[in-house]
Amino acid sequence: EIILTQSPEFQSVTPKEEVTITCRASQSIGASIHWYQQKPGQSPKLLIYYTSKSFSGVPSRFSGNGFGTHFTLTINSLEVEDAATYYCHQSKYGPYTFGQGTKVEIK
């Protein structure tokens, strides 16, 4: 099973700051990493797929990068509505796995 480790687990940020979340895989998964945003009481929403592709309707301030075992999600100029928990997810190998989540709080 591929273990995904996210860091940090929690981040408190002021609006307009840049946020970078890291996801490390226990073995190489190529570009098969995807990012979701989940707000309290809601289901996760797809933001970025295959490392850097933006899903339809996702604001351009969200971007992704990486390859192999090291991946990042960056939120440029954070907005209040971006307060949420962010999860990475790998689909390279079964079983599908998720990172433990990174909670982004607005100061």
Next chain:
Amino acid sequence: QVQLQESGPGLVKPSETLSLTCTVSGGSVSGYIWNWIRQPAGKGLEWIGRIYGSGKPEYNAPLMSRVTMSADTSKNQVSLSLSSVTAADTAVYFCAREPYDLPFDYWGQGALVTVSS
């Protein structure tokens, strides 16, 4: 607009079987892969398994002996059964659509299932 709606009992007794249905509207079950994912309160996401619209299932190994998934194209529904439940199975259960060239693009709103006597 594709919508997924999970439904089923919100309370299941220990040792009994949890059964949930995901009804798909605005799209077809056929031609996609349908996943079940669960999330205990305050915790992360756990992939339970998936089923192709054609009916072929794949399950996460730790749950394999207790999970059954099925797809009913005539009703445009997919179903999840989890047998011999314990309190550890208490969670919000999500169904999610997986196109062949994308990860989970549409999710249901989730169904809270509590295992308790």
